Amino acid sequence: QVTLKESGPVLVKPTETLTLTCTVSGFSLSNARMGVSWIRQPPGKALEWLAHIFSNDEKSYSTSLKSRLTISKDTSKSQVVLTMTNMDPVDTATYYCARILSDRDYSNDYWGQGTLVTVSS
Amino acid sequence: AIRITQSPSSLSASTGDRVTITCRASQGISSYLAWYQQKPGKAPKLLIYAASTLQSGVPSRFSGSGSGTDFTLTISCLQSEDFATYYCQQYYSYPLTFGQGTKVEIK
Numbered sequence: 570q571v572t573l574k575e576s577g578p579v580l581v582k583p584t585e586t587l588t589l590t591c592t593v594s595g596f597s598l599s600n601a602r603m604g605v606s607w608i609r610q611p612p613g614k615a616l617e618w619l620a621h622i623f624s625n626d627e628k629s630y631s632t633s634l635k636s637r638l639t640i641s642k643d644t645s646k647s648q649v650v651l652t653m654t655n656m657d658p659v660d661t662a663t664y665y666c667a668r669i670l671s672d673r674d675y676s677n678d679y680w681g682q683g684t685l686v687t688v689s690s
Numbered sequence: 691a692i693r694i695t696q697s698p699s700s701l702s703a704s705t706g707d708r709v710t711i712t713c714r715a716s717q718g719i720s721s722y723l724a725w726y727q728q729k730p731g732k733a734p735k736l737l738i739y740a741a742s743t744l745q746s747g748v749p750s751r752f753s754g755s756g757s758g759t760d761f762t763l764t765i766s767c768l769q770s771e772d773f774a775t776y777y778c779q780q781y782y783s784y785p786l787t788f789g790q791g792t793k794v795e796i797k
Contacts, residue, residue, distance in 0.1 A: 606786075616726075616734065616777055618786040632691060632785045665733055674740055675781035676724035680733035 571595035573605070573666050573681035580687050581656050587686060591649040591666030598644045599624055602672030605649040607640065609662040610683075617662075621669060622649060658688045692716050692780050696789030702797040709765040711776055711792045718758045719782035725754055725763045726777045728791075734777065738763065768794070 577589035591605060598605070606621040620630045620640040630638050639652045649666060663685045667677035693716040703709050713723065721741035726734035736745045738754035741761055751766045765772055773796055778789040 615790045616728075616779070616788040618779070618788065621786075629784050667733075670736070670739060675722075675786065676736055676739040676779065677734075678736050678739075678745065680735075683733055 571668060571679045573668060573679060575664060575666050575681045575684040577664075577684055577686065579685060580689065582690050583657055583688060585656050587651075587653045587656050587660070589651045589653075589664055589666075589684065589686075591651070591681060593647045593649070593666075593668070596668065598642050598647060598649070601625075604669035604672075604675075605642070606667045606669055606675075606677055607649075607651045607664065608667060608677070609660075609664045611659075611662040614662075619664075620651060621675070623669075623672070656688045660686070661688045662686060691785050692719060692783060692787055694778060694780055694787050694789040696778055696792055698792060699790065700793040700795060702795050703768050704797045705768055705770055707768045709768050709772075709794060711763045711778075711794075713756075713761045713763075713778035713789050715759045715761075715780055715782075719780045721757045722780055722782035723754075723756070723761050724779045724781065725752075726779065727772075727774045728777065729774045737776075765794075 604623040607619040622628045622640045637654045642649045663683040665683045667680040670676045670678045695714045723741045725738040728734040742754045775791045775793045
């Protein structure tokens with residue numbers, strides 16, 4: 570069955586770089602037009618799309634965060650990695666990775682459980 | 691960026707009620723809209739994609755309609771397990787954007 574699991578630090582200091590890993594199973598990142606998104610949710614607030622990457626290495630980023638984000642994949646490890654530089658307390662959120670439904674529909678059909686990242690000194 | 695205005699932000703309803711939530715896009719997005727349900731402490735769950743296509747395994751009391759700028763999620767007969775927060779998302783153009791959410795509470 571399809572699963573995704575986020576991992577990374579629970580606490581980062583302001584100005585540090587956050588690195589999150591999404592490990593997937595039940596599907597292959599090398600399958601044609603398969604993709605994974607990163608989405609975050611500050612406590613008590615709405616969802617915010619951050620980035621996604623497809624099997625052909627096509628990447629897209631949030632306009633407002635583009636300068637701070639990098640998304641990449643390691644197909645052999647079934648992992649998608651998101652880095653976010655210069656972390657700030659406003660970046661405190663639960664970070665989710667999610668599978669993209671198809672190459673013609675960018676909704677997300679399977680989600681990880683999420684990982685709460687707190688930014689504090 | 692395309693702005694999604696979701697309304698209402700919250701509503702109170704009783705089991706068995708018919709509930710309607712709307713999303714309005716700041717520009718036309720064809721049918722590139724999804725609806726998600728989120729319960730406290732859980733990841734969102736895809737309910738509807740392509741504005742009106744029911745995701746596999748989702749009960750038929752959920753339905754979606756609309757195209758262009760105006761969209762609706764309807765729950766035909768509210769069940770106890772449907773009390774949650776609902777989000778719409780447009781994926782017509784980048785950056786992908788979500789509505790602000792509608793919390794469905796017990797009356």
